[in-house]
Structures are given as C-alpha cells and as structure tokens.
Amino acid sequence: MNRIKEILDKKGIKQTWLAEQLGKSYNMVNGYVKNRRQPTLEVLFEIARILDVEVKELINEEKK
Template identity: 45%
Template sequence: MKIKPLNRIKAVLAEENKTNKWLAEILGKNVTTVSRWCTNENQPALETLIEIAKALNIDVRELIASTNTVTIVKSIDK
C-alpha cells in the first residue's frame, strides 16, 4: 500500500523555482533533512512548516496535503 504524501514541500518548491539546497540554507538545516521532508519520508515540526511558509512567502496551508478526497459518481439512466 502506497503512503499518501502528508506535505507538499517538494511541489511548492518546484512552483516557486526553489531547491532543497536553497531551503536548507535558509532554515539552517541539513540538505538530507530537507530531502526527507520533500519525499515525505519524515515530516517537519509545525514550527518548521511555519518557517518554510515564511521563507517561501506563502500561507502555511499550502504546504499541507489535503486529506479530503471527493468522489464524483455519475448515474446513468437506462
């Protein structure tokens, strides 16, 4: 069973044309640590997510993957 991503750090970095290395330098973290966040192997603390959002000048909610899934069912009348 595949684990669903809990954060969108990798996607947001790509959208902002930023790299893991850039984020690691801004936060004073190891590049390996940031890489693990980006692959959802590990999760940053809430305080760190807030720091990431500030560095990227975005709302922290943009870093969190939605757990809501919407299924649309179309009924076909015969």
C-alpha cells in the same frame, strides 16, 4: 508534505537553498520533500515564511 516539492518546483527554488535558509541539512529537507520526515510545527511555519506561502498550502492537497 509533498506539497513542499510542488511549491519549490513552481517557484524554481532548490532544496539546498531551502536547507540553508532553514539552517537544516539537505538530507533533512529532502526527507520533508519526499515525505519521509515530518517537520515540527515551528519548522513548518518557517518553511511557509521562507517560501512566502500560507501554512495550509504546505499541508493541503489540491482538490481536482
């Protein structure tokens, strides 16, 4: 799930803003970003909607 951090950084979005949009605590979102927690599928789809990305962008590592 560390792709969430990459997308947040690329879009200039703060974790606190994402937490507000999701109705979750900052600590919960920070857990997703730092890969200490895994969001439910429902939350994963909501994150994708909010960040305007495909769900697969949140879970797939880019191949180099």
